[in-house]
Amino acid sequence: MPKNTRGVQVKQIAEHLGLSSGTVSIVLNGRGDELRISKETQKIVLDTAREMNYQSGKNQKKNQKTAARRESFCIGVFWNLHYMGGLLGQFYSGFLETIKQYHAEVEIVLQPFEYDHLNLLEDAFSGKRYDGAIIGGLSELDSGYLRENTFEIPIVLINQTLENYSSVYVDDYQTGRQCAELFYRNGHKRAGIVSSENRSAASVLRYNGFAEECRKCGIQLKDEWKVTGEGNGIGGYESVRRMLQCRELPTALFVQTSRMSSGILAALRDGNIEVPGQMEIIAYGDGDFSQYLYPTVTVLHVSVAEMAANAMHLVLTILQNDLHMTLSKLHVTKLIYGESFQEKPYERTP
Template structure:
C-alpha cells in the first residue's frame, strides 16, 4: 500500500498551483522542452524539484501500451547506444538484459535509441521521466559526458564504460586491461609489436591504448610509429589497409594488438597477403568478442568486456535507484575476460 501511495500520480495542475506558475509551463518543463521554450533555469529547477517532492509520475504507460487500470504498468528503460556499436556488442548487452528480466520475472519495457558519437545532447528532450523511468547510456564521447554532467535529469542514469561522480556506472579498469595485453606479449617474448587502433575513440579505448603503449615501453618492447596504424572504419577493409601499413615496414612486428573486433579479419587477411602465418610468424590479440572468432582459421584470441554482466548490473542499479530513490551514484567495476585461442597463446607462468 505504501508503495502505491509513493507512486500515485500527481496532476500537473497541482504542481503549478504549488509554485504559482501555469500548467503549460509545468508541462513544458516536465516534457524536457524548458530550454527550447526559453524558460529560466531557476524555474525549471523549481518545477523539477517540486515534481520529485510530490512523487509525480507522468502517464507514459497509457500512451504506449494502453494498459487497463488493474494491470501493473511496466518500467520503461531507454538504452541510448552509439550508432557505431549497433552490432554484436549491443546483441550481447541486450541478451544480458533479456535474461535478467526473464530470470527475475520483471515487468520492464526496453526502448532502444541509437545516437551519433558526440551528439547525445540532440536527444535531450527524451531523457526525462515523461518518457522513461531510467536510461542506460553506452559508448559516449568526452563531449557527451560533459553534456550529461552539466545537466540535471529526473531519472536514474547508468553509463557503460565511463567513470563519473554524478551517475551510476558499470565498467572495467580499461587502463589495467591495456596493461595486461602488453604483459601478455612480454611473457611471450615479443620484442617488436604492432597496434591497429581506431581513429574515432572514446575514453575507454584511449585508456587501453595508453596503457598498452606505456607498458610496452616499460617492458622494452618496441612499438614505434611505423608499427601503429589507425582504422577509419570498423570493418574488414579498414583493418586490412591498416595492417598492410604495419606489415610492409622493414621492422615487422611479431605480435599485433587489434583494438576492435570488426577489423580483425582484415588484419588476418593482411598477414596472409604478406606471407606471414598466424600464430607461427605473428600472434594476434583482439579487444572485443565475436562468435565467429571461435570458428575462423586460425581461431582468434580476445580480451572482452563482460557485456552480459554489464547489462544485469545496469538494470539492477536503475531498479534500486527507482525503488529506493537513491541519490548517491553507484559504481560497479568488473573484470575483463581473456579468451585464449590459436592466434595467441596464454600467459606463460
C-alpha cells in the same frame, strides 16, 4: 520500543535510524550484501524493523505491494550508431535476461545517437519520456557533456565511469597494461596496436595502459604501427594493409576491437605473414566469435550480454527502491587462449 500495529513504512524506519530510505529499502529487500551495505547496518535495520512490526512486501496483500512500488518503467537505451551491429543484439539479450527476474513491466526504447553528438538528445533526459537510461558507446566528447551536466533520471553508463553516474565497467587501463605484459613475457620487443577510428573513452584508456606498459617493458611502439580503421572486418583489413607497407614490422599486435580480427587475419595472410609464427595477436572484446576464426584468436574477453544484464539490474534497483545514490559494477576480463597467442613457459634466470 512499542510495536506499531497500523503498518510501518520504510520512511519511518529510515527517519528513526537516521538513514536514507534507499538504504533501508535495500536491506529489507535482501540486497544488502549485493550492494555492499555493512553487516552492522543491515543488523540494525532488520532489528529495528522487527521491533516496529514492519511487514515485508512478501507478507502484504498484492494491492498493498502495488501501491508501495511502481511496477512499470520505460528505459531509454542510448546507443552509438557506430555499434549498431550484432553487439547490440547481445546487449538486448542481457537486458531481457534481467527483466525476467523483476516483477515489473519494462519497456525498452532504443535511442540512437551520432558519435560526439549525445548532447543533441538533451530533452530525452528530462524525465518526460524515460524513467531511466542506459548509455553505451560514449566518445570522449560525449563523456565531457555528461560530466558537465546533471539530469533528473537515473543513468547507467556501459564501460565508462563518471562522477555522479552509475556504471558497469571494465578497468580498461589495466586491460591495456595486461596485454603489453603478456607480449613482454613472450619476449616481444616490437608491438603494434589496431583501433577503431571512432575512439571511445574506454579505448583511449586501453591504449594509454598498453603504451605505458610497453614503455616500461622496453617494447617499441612506433607511430607507424598504430593504425586505425572502421570497427569491423573491412576496417581491420585496410588498417593492417597500411601497416604492412612499413620496412620493419612489429611481432605482436594488440587489437582493440575484436570485431576487426577477421579482416586483420585476412590482411596478414595476403601479406604472407604467419600467425602466430611471425605475428602474435591478442584482441579485446567478446571472445565467442573469435573462436570461429582461422587461426582462432586469443581474446581478453568481456561478456557484453553480462554487462547489459548488470546495467539493467542497476537501473531497476535504483528505480524500484527510489534510491538517490549511484551504483557500480566492475567486470574483470578473462583471458581466453586461441591459436594467435600462447603464453610461453616462464624461464627462470639461473
